[in-house]
Amino acid sequence: MTATAGLRRAPEIAVSAHRHIDLLTRIVILMVLALLLVFILLPLFWMLKSSFQTNFEVQAIPPVWLPENPSVEPYDLAGQLIPLWRYIANSLYVSTAAAVIAAALSAMAAYVLARFRFPGATLILALILLTQLIPSVTRIFPVYFLIQDMGLLNTFSGMIFAYVGFSIPFAVLLLRGYFQTSCPPELEEAAMMDGCTYFGAFWRVILPVSLPGIAAVTVFTFLNAWNDFLWASLLLSSGEMKTIQVGIGEFATESGVSNYQNAFMAACVISTLPALILFFFVQRWLVGGLTAGAVKT
Amino acid sequence: MSTIRIDNVRKSFGGFEVVHGVSLDIADGEFVILVGPSGCGKSTLLRMIAGLESISSGNVVVDDLVINRLPPRERDIAMVFQSYALYPHMTVRRNMAFSLKLAGAPKGDIDRQVQAAAEILDLVSLLERKPAQLSGGQRQRVAMGRAIVRNPKLFLFDEPLSNLDAKLRVQMRSEIKELHQRLRTTTVYVTHDQVEAMTMADRIVVMNAGRIEQAGTPMDLYEKPASLFVAAFIGSPSMNLIHGRIEDSAFLSDAGARIPLAANAPVTSDPVVLGVRPESLHVGGVGPAFGECRLRVVEPMGSETLLAATLLSGGDGAHGGGENIMILSRVKERYAADTTVRVGADPGEFHFFDATSGRRLE
Numbered sequence: 003m004t005a006t007a008g009l010r011r012a013p014e015i016a017v018s019a020h021r022h023i024d025l026l027t028r029i030v031i032l033m034v035l036a037l038l039l040v041f042i043l044l045p046l047f048w049m050l051k052s053s054f055q056t057n058f059e060v061q062a063i064p065p066v067w068l069p070e071n072p073s074v075e076p077y078d079l080a081g082q083l084i085p086l087w088r089y090i091a092n093s094l095y096v097s098t099a100a101a102v103i104a105a106a107l108s109a110m111a112a113y114v115l116a117r118f119r120f121p122g123a124t125l126i127l128a129l130i131l132l133t134q135l136i137p138s139v140t141r142i143f144p145v146y147f148l149i150q151d152m153g154l155l156n157t158f159s160g161m162i163f164a165y166v167g168f169s170i171p172f173a174v175l176l177l178r179g180y181f182q183t184s185c186p187p188e189l190e191e192a193a194m195m196d197g198c199t200y201f202g203a204f205w206r207v208i209l210p211v212s213l214p215g216i217a218a219v220t221v222f223t224f225l226n227a228w229n230d231f232l233w234a235s236l237l238l239s240s241g242e243m244k245t246i247q248v249g250i251g252e253f254a255t256e257s258g259v260s261n262y263q264n265a266f267m268a269a270c271v272i273s274t275l276p277a278l279i280l281f282f283f284v285q286r287w288l289v290g291g292l293t294a295g296a297v298k299t
Numbered sequence: 300m301s302t303i304r305i306d307n308v309r310k311s312f313g314g315f316e317v318v319h320g321v322s323l324d325i326a327d328g329e330f331v332i333l334v335g336p337s338g339c340g341k342s343t344l345l346r347m348i349a350g351l352e353s354i355s356s357g358n359v360v361v362d363d364l365v366i367n368r369l370p371p372r373e374r375d376i377a378m379v380f381q382s383y384a385l386y387p388h389m390t391v392r393r394n395m396a397f398s399l400k401l402a403g404a405p406k407g408d409i410d411r412q413v414q415a416a417a418e419i420l421d422l423v424s425l426l427e428r429k430p431a432q433l434s435g436g437q438r439q440r441v442a443m444g445r446a447i448v449r450n451p452k453l454f455l456f457d458e459p460l461s462n463l464d465a466k467l468r469v470q471m472r473s474e475i476k477e478l479h480q481r482l483r484t485t486t487v488y489v490t491h492d493q494v495e496a497m498t499m500a501d502r503i504v505v506m507n508a509g510r511i512e513q514a515g516t517p518m519d520l521y522e523k524p525a526s527l528f529v530a531a532f533i534g535s536p537s538m539n540l541i542h543g544r545i546e547d548s549a550f551l552s553d554a555g556a557r558i559p560l561a562a563n564a565p566v567t568s569d570p571v572v573l574g575v576r577p578e579s580l581h582v583g584g585v586g587p588a589f590g591e592c593r594l595r596v597v598e599p600m601g602s603e604t605l606l607a608a609t610l611l612s613g614g615d616g617a618h619g620g621g622e623n624i625m626i627l628s629r630v631k632e633r634y635a636a637d638t639t640v641r642v643g644a645d646p647g648e649f650h651f652f653d654a655t656s657g658r659r660l661e
């Protein structure tokens with residue numbers, strides 16, 4: 003008999019349990035994930051493949067999963083049925099302006115709130131936080147009348163104004179946290195010791211270091227504005243000025259969606275493209291880690 | 300290469316004064332260390348020299364020029380921060396070249412100077428890396444490289460080693476000292492670690508609560524601490540401080556121990572504090588007596604042994620409850636806890652302080 007024979011053994015799961023998942027569990031996990039993926043991607047796939055099919059093929063039962071004669075005709079058709087490119091341009095203009103203005107304003111506000119202590123700073127922060135706790139539907143009437151009183155109904159400026167206002171609180175909170183963790187004051191001070199003016203330090207050091215945060219805020223505001231349906235349909239009534247989301251909505255009701263399902267889907271595909279392209283270009287900024295190692299960890 | 304004169308400098312934050320009139324002259328090429336407990340105003344003083352903090356009153360003079368109102372960029376002073384503050388979006392090379400580039404130096408000069416600094420600091424192979432790809436010690440060296448590359452009038456260091464582990468800290472300590480011996484640039488170095496101060500400084504300035512307690516060479520401070528604060532702060536393990544009074548050329552501790560003094564001990568009837576360093580106490584042996592001690596804890600450290608002991612009153616072991624003292628024995632011997640030993644000391648190595656003012660008595 004060995005000396006350890008009578009001792010109890012601790013169960014062996016503890017430390018590396020997750021490394022020893024048995025095959026069955028692994029298969030189950032993979033299947034669940036695959037199912038989820040299908041669930042998420044199926045509508046997108048449906049949209050994409052339908053935009054290259056004839057309307058007859060789209061509505062066929064059983065469904066035709068791959069276009070038999072892929073054609074860009076539905077895209078032409080969509081352009082004929084509604085002023086698609088005009089709507090896209092409207093959306094681009096409104097969303098870009100809102101994103102740039104919101105990012106610039108919130109970066110400045112967040113920088114001050116992150117760096118300086120002054121009377122009322124806490125109150126300002128608390129108020130900003132408070133706006134995030136109020137359900138956004140409650141804003142419909144006040145904002146509508148506010149914009150009406152300013153004479154900005156049915157103008158792009160009114161829309162931009164609204165989007166900027168809605169995005170700023172969250173953007174300020176996000177960027178303030180970003181400045182606090184990724185841009186310690188020593189960075190500016192080091193730059194000033196190295197020969198920068200105050201503005202030089204901001205321009206050459208703080209701004210490049212905060213680019214991922216600012217990019218995140220810009221993209222966030224852009225997508226919010228781009229995807230908005232509610233405010234665009236409330237604040238704009240002129241056909242010329244519709245954004246793409248509203249335009250697609252009208253497309254469905256006015257042209258009779260069942261007759262032109264393929265063109266409808268083509269319009270939808272085009273409306274997702276700018277967001278996709280944008281994401282493709284900024285994703286390297288959105289990936290964090292750029293600032294790791296600036297200061298002690 | 301520059302001299303600095305700090306002349307009655309004060310600093311208030313919103314009406315609350317944290318630096319109370321500090322004056323200090325620093326010679327060309329000197330390595331001065333500001334040391335003191337956390338919150339005593341070391342960083343604030345350093346940042347006033349750097350220009351990162353305004354000066355409430357008094358003057359900072361570099362080479363006969365009052366620089367109080369110059370912005371940091373016009374002072375030609377380099378600073379190494381505790382957090383290193385490397386620019387995360389730039390490579391090591393660009394970090395080091397940044398100040399030269401801002402100063403408009405020609406490209407050839409920049410390359411040469413960066414290369415020279417990188418060679419001194421052993422950074423040549425790391426020049427194309429970003430700070431995130433460096434270890435703590437390497438980042439520390441880049442921070443120093445950024446400082447030395449432009450050959451400034453003055454180096455400032457604010458606790459540059461406190462984010463390193465103990466072993467690296469000892470290594471960087473000697474690297475910084477070596478660097479200074481090589482470049483001879485006037486340096487002001489802040490730390491709260493008295494060992495760092497003792498080992499690196501030409502001159503130590505001990506600060507406490509916004510004032511200078513004492514300034515002098517490490518040996519000055521060790522041998523003649525001007526106050527109780529300095530006595531307790533400098534030296535490791537720290538000095539034993541025993542409260543009592545002087546009577547008939549002997550020291551009577553509050554707990555009743557009687558320690559014979561030398562003839563040149565101060566004469567006063569006021570309460571005094573007797574200071575004696577742990578390494579001035581010797582267990583057993585001949586020499587003048589300090590007293591009987593009960594060993595409570597024995598901590599062997601290889602070449603030395605640290606003993607926590609109780610000084611027994613009246614040489615009578617039965618009383619117990621005397622002053623707690625530390626003894627540092629450099630004799631190779633095995634001590635046993637809970638034994639009573641005779642402890643000797645040279646009365647010439649005693650320090651006396653006024654118990655109320657804390658000032659040194661001669």
Ligand SMILES: Nc1ncnc2c1ncn2[C@@H]1O[C@H](COP(=O)(O)OP(=O)(O)O)[C@@H](O)[C@H]1O
Nearest residue numbers: 312313317335336337338339340341342343344
């Ligand atoms: N910007 C500031 N505003 C208000 N008080 C400050 C500021 N900076 C430092 N202090 C105060 O000044 C004192 C000295 O600080 P500091 O110089 O950083 O001490 P040390 O570097 O010796 O630890 C501390 O009591 C600290 O709280």
Ligand SMILES: [Mg+2]
Nearest residue numbers: 341342343458
């Ligand atoms: Mg400090």
